[in-house]
Amino acid sequence: xxxxxxxxALDSAHxxxxxxxxxTGFDEPLAGVDTTVPDGIDxxxxxxxxxxxxxxxxxxxQRLTEWMTAARELEEExxxxxxxxxxxxxxxxxxARAGSVGVLxxxxxxxxxxxxxxxxxxxxxxxxxxxxxxxxxAPGGDFGQTMVRLLAASTLRLAVFTRLRDSRDPVLAAIAxxxxxxxxxxxxxxxxxVLRLGDGTPESHRxxxxxxDAVWPLLADVFSATDVERRLVAAGVAVDPAATRSEVTAxxxxxxxxxxxxxxxxxxxxxxxxxxxxxxxxxxxxLATLQGLARxxxxxxx
Amino acid sequence: xxxxxxxxxxxxxxxxxxxxxxxxxxxxxxxxPTWSGCPAMGVMRADLVHxxxxxxxxxxxxxxxxxxxxxxxxxxxxxxxxxxxxxxxxPGPAPARSTGPVPLTLGPSRRTAECPVCGSADTxxxxxxxxxxxxxxxxxxxxxxxFEHLKER
Numbered sequence: 001x002x003x004x005x006x007x008x009a010l011d012s013a014h015x016x017x018x019x020x021x022x023x024t025g026f027d028e029p030l031a032g033v034d035t036t037v038p039d040g041i042d043x044x045x046x047x048x049x050x051x052x053x054x055x056x057x058x059x060x061x062q063r064l065t066e067w068m069t070a071a072r073e074l075e076e077e078x079x080x081x082x083x084x085x086x087x088x089x090x091x092x093x094x095x096a097r098a099g100s101v102g103v104l105x106x107x108x109x110x111x112x113x114x115x116x117x118x119x120x121x122x123x124x125x126x127x128x129x130x131x132x133x134x135x136x137x138a139p140g141g142d143f144g145q146t147m148v149r150l151l152a153a154s155t156l157r158l159a160v161f162t163r164l165r166d167s168r169d170p171v172l173a174a175i176a177x178x179x180x181x182x183x184x185x186x187x188x189x190x191x192x193x194v195l196r197l198g199d200g201t202p203e204s205h206r207x208x209x210x211x212x213d214a215v216w217p218l219l220a221d222v223f224s225a226t227d228v229e230r231r232l233v234a235a236g237v238a239v240d241p242a243a244t245r246s247e248v249t250a251x252x253x254x255x256x257x258x259x260x261x262x263x264x265x266x267x268x269x270x271x272x273x274x275x276x277x278x279x280x281x282x283x284x285x286x287l288a289t290l291q292g293l294a295r296x297x298x299x300x301x302x
Numbered sequence: 303x304x305x306x307x308x309x310x311x312x313x314x315x316x317x318x319x320x321x322x323x324x325x326x327x328x329x330x331x332x333x334x335p336t337w338s339g340c341p342a343m344g345v346m347r348a349d350l351v352h353x354x355x356x357x358x359x360x361x362x363x364x365x366x367x368x369x370x371x372x373x374x375x376x377x378x379x380x381x382x383x384x385x386x387x388x389x390x391x392x393p394g395p396a397p398a399r400s401t402g403p404v405p406l407t408l409g410p411s412r413r414t415a416e417c418p419v420c421g422s423a424d425t426x427x428x429x430x431x432x433x434x435x436x437x438x439x440x441x442x443x444x445x446x447x448x449f450e451h452l453k454e455r
Contacts, residue, residue, distance in 0.1 A: 029343070029366065030366060030368075031347070031364070031365065031366050032363065032365025033367070075428060075431070075439065078429065078432060078433070079429060079430065081431075082431040082432075082434075083431070085339035085341070085435050086338055086435060087339070088339050089337065089339025089340065092338075093338060159403065162402070162403055162404060165401070166401075170369065173369070174368035174371070175338075177369060177370070177371045178368065178372075179338060180404065181371065182337060182338060182455075184404050185430055185453075187404075187406070188406065188407045188408075188430075189431075191408055192408060247403050254406065255406070255408070
């Protein structure tokens with residue numbers, strides 16, 4: 001009875017024309033939200049920054065989803081699914097924000113008009129148009145490495161989002177304020193697992209350490225700001241990633257220390273790579289999986 | 303109107319429904335998402351439009367409100383009673399909202415919940431994640447039943 005009502009309602013909400021088959025939802029996630037850009041903020045920069053934060057979430061969600069049907073315990077599979085869903089929700093809001101200020105890259109030329117902006121951005125941009133870091137794009141490795149990467153990525157993102165709550169863009173500030181609660185759960189979950197694995201059996205310790213050693217080189221560009229970020233920091237919109245350095249290193253050092261894991265030397269800073277569209281073939285392979293079906297059937301509805 | 307994933311509570315009892323008013327003959331409904339990835343938002347929106355149309359209101363505008371972020375503290379007493387009666391332990395007080403860095407919690411979860419089956423307080427969290435984004439999984443040490451807990455935020 002209830003389902004009938006739901007599908008009736010959904011159908012009528014879309015004029016009985018069906019819903020695009022690969023989309024994340026039924027309506028634009030910022031429907032009714034005031035998306036006016038405050039004075040003194042360059043909309044192109046704002047949109048580009050939303051792509052950086054949105055792509056990090058979208059790509060990490062995809063990496064975590066690779067554990068579906070592969071996790072060793074049902075509870076952990078559910079945890080991966082929920083974490084990925086939270087990130088996907090953040091990605092949707094951020095990509096919709098980028099779309100609302102007209103930053104769509106070449107996606108609109110490729111996507112059919114009925115596809116919402118956030119879906120066009122997710123499914124119809126090429127790898128060089130993505131703005132995620134290598135930290136989230138790299139393959140996940142085993143469970144230990146997956147948890148070390150999740151710890152590093154969620155610690156960084158939480159440090160950025162707590163500061164972003166004060167952004168001069170009210171939409172970005174609201175997305176960040178919502179996300180802080182979710183990222184806190186993600187970071188603490190990953191930290192507890194790193195603790196358990198590092199301070200567990202010799203085998204779990206060995207593999208967790210191998211995970212740390214594999215993830216650490218990916219941190220070389222996470223504190224480097226792009227020109228877009230620098231301009232937006234000056235405008236009171238963005239967070240300078242370098243401003244999160246002491247908090248992030250303190251959290252990671254604390255967790256690894258308690259987990260009896262060796263903290264590798266922090267890699268020397270390098271200029272931004274993923275944030276300016278320079279990616280390894282790992283992202284191309286990931287996007288082929290993420291986007292393949294939607295691109296083969298760009299007008300499919302259900 | 304109820305949450306499609308928690309059909310035992312209304313959107314008002316859940317704190318998702320923020321405002322309903324008439325502006326120039328248009329019914330304006332404001333709703334706020336619970337968790338960012340909650341897939342029920344689109345369904346809620348469509349349900350609301352459908353219900354208002356059925357009730358005779360032709361012009362309906364359902365708006366999303368992102369700020370302030372939804373908190374479990376907004377769930378009403380009636381909502382909490384209905385959750386517990388439906389086998390879902392209601393949330394405790396939400397963690398304090400600070401403006402600074404969020405402290406790391408490395409120990410076991412300190413969240414507590416009474417078993418909705420037998421009422422025992424002797425329950426343990428088996429996972430911080432469950433069937434939907436907003437719930438954790440617990441087990442009762444008195445009656446051994448597993449149950450879900452709407453987690454605080």
